[in-house]
Amino acid sequence: MSRLDFDVAIIGGGPTGCVLALLLARYSAHPERIVLLQSGHASQYGFTPDGDPRVLALNHGSRVLLESLGAWPTEAAQIQTIHVSQKGRLGRTVIRHSDFHVPQLGSVVRYAHLHHSLMQAVEASGVQVRTGLAAQVTMQDATSVSIVQDGQHLSAALAVQADGQPNTPVQRAYTQVALLTRARASLPRKGWAFERFTDQGPLAVLPHPHASDAQSIVWCCSPARAHLLQAMTPRDFSAALGDMFGTRLGTFSVDGSVTPVPLRMNVRSNTIDGRCVAIGNAAQTLHPVAGQGLNLGLRDTAALAIACRDWLADPTQDVGASLNHFKHMRQPDRQLTAILTDSMARTFTSGLAPLEHLAGLALLGMDALPIARAPLARHLLQGLRR
Ligand SMILES: Cc1cc2nc3c(=O)[nH]c(=O)nc-3n(C[C@H](O)[C@H](O)[C@H](O)COP(=O)(O)OP(=O)(O)OC[C@H]3O[C@@H](n4cnc5c(N)ncnc54)[C@H](O)[C@@H]3O)c2cc1C
Numbered sequence: 001m002s003r004l005d006f007d008v009a010i011i012g013g014g015p016t017g018c019v020l021a022l023l024l025a026r027y028s029a030h031p032e033r034i035v036l037l038q039s040g041h042a043s044q045y046g047f048t049p050d051g052d053p054r055v056l057a058l059n060h061g062s063r064v065l066l067e068s069l070g071a072w073p074t075e076a077a078q079i080q081t082i083h084v085s086q087k088g089r090l091g092r093t094v095i096r097h098s099d100f101h102v103p104q105l106g107s108v109v110r111y112a113h114l115h116h117s118l119m120q121a122v123e124a125s126g127v128q129v130r131t132g133l134a135a136q137v138t139m140q141d142a143t144s145v146s147i148v149q150d151g152q153h154l155s156a157a158l159a160v161q162a163d164g165q166p167n168t169p170v171q172r173a174y175t176q177v178a179l180l181t182r183a184r185a186s187l188p189r190k191g192w193a194f195e196r197f198t199d200q201g202p203l204a205v206l207p208h209p210h211a212s213d214a215q216s217i218v219w220c221c222s223p224a225r226a227h228l229l230q231a232m233t234p235r236d237f238s239a240a241l242g243d244m245f246g247t248r249l250g251t252f253s254v255d256g257s258v259t260p261v262p263l264r265m266n267v268r269s270n271t272i273d274g275r276c277v278a279i280g281n282a283a284q285t286l287h288p289v290a291g292q293g294l295n296l297g298l299r300d301t302a303a304l305a306i307a308c309r310d311w312l313a314d315p316t317q318d319v320g321a322s323l324n325h326f327k328h329m330r331q332p333d334r335q336l337t338a339i340l341t342d343s344m345a346r347t348f349t350s351g352l353a354p355l356e357h358l359a360g361l362a363l364l365g366m367d368a369l370p371i372a373r374a375p376l377a378r379h380l381l382q383g384l385r386r
Helices: 015-027 060-068 111-124 223-230 234-245 293-307 309-313 320-347 353-368 370-382
Strands: 006-011 034-039 055-059 077-079 081-086 092-096 106-110 128-132 136-140 145-149 152-161 172-185 192-198 201-207 214-221 252-254 259-267 276-278
Touching: 006 015, 006 145, 015 034, 015 111, 015 293, 015 309, 055 060, 055 111, 055 201, 055 293, 060 106, 060 111, 060 293, 077 201, 106 111, 111 128, 136 152, 172 201, 172 223, 172 234, 172 320, 192 234, 201 234, 201 320, 214 223, 214 234, 223 259, 234 252, 259 320, 276 320, 293 309, 293 320
Parallel strands: 006 034, 006 152, 034 128, 081 192, 152 276
Antiparallel strands: 055 106, 077 106, 081 092, 136 145, 145 152, 172 214, 172 252, 172 259, 192 201, 201 214
């Protein structure tokens, strides 16, 4: 067999692609035989990595992983308490870091800062980075995968799709748009994150790494309402936000632009296709409620790196067994997280009063009985690990 150009080609230099590159570089004796193919073009949401306005809530496990790779951004806000409530109905629960005996429940970082730290670490790791137009798998056979980027062809023993786009029909197009912005609160509460369920979708108010009184807002609402909100002056938008959220943080004053993001769920039932494997958003794109997407994607990434560790010592061997092991290891966590986020995104917007009351009672029950909220909270905070 003629020697392939690379052992592993990773398509997509978002957070999951970068983390995989760093983990594989650590496990491989030849990191230069790993290539990260990044597109200089905007992502599916229309953002370039440096201009991506997303702010990400990452759990403790994700933070430990990123720190171990030397890629934790310098600016991060801590979450010590999470307050969950429902607008206009009974029910609220509070999850505290002390319930889980951890110093914090999670941290909030900017996508753009995380991406910058990750790219710096990848560039120092020995992995080859190529930036150009979108890379594409053109064919594969029993021993290799062929990929083209900018008219240049390359071959690899394994291709990892980390481009954030599952190639499957959309399973759920939510009738919700997420409006992303930043606001200042007149009565900020250090370390508190809020998830408020409304009849149009969840509203998340998180501590923003920018400043101690800054809040990151992810406001999910109907496309029509989003349209109206976007057309408002900052003052009117701030007042509408206060109406929806309540007065727990005093009054809001929006100090950033408002960016709309359409929401959908796409979960690939099979993440393996011969010598190609999908991770992160390319394997599953979820509703952002409860901030699960990247946390889940990082668990995919760590599992794939571990599954391929022995194979990397001799990449001329068949990679099939490693990929199957990865797929089976990840299936329960992927499915459970997709079901949980999908239900959370829709239960409170069903328009069915009994169901919404029941959900409110469940929140109340969780608040009264720590034992009842522990399994859900633990999954959202840590995921299903094996
Ligand atoms: C509003 C919102 C809020 C969110 N909040 C949270 C949160 O609080 N916590 C959390 O854990 N998750 C959150 N998420 C989810 C999180 O953003 C994603 O799960 C995460 O970005 C996925 O990372 P990724 O690397 O798999 O894909 P992406 O971030 O999409 O990165 C993919 C990269 O691949 C590049 N690319 C695309 N196609 C190609 C190609 N053909 N060739 C080469 N490169 C290509 C793109 O330019 C991009 O840089 C949120 C999502 C949204 C929409």
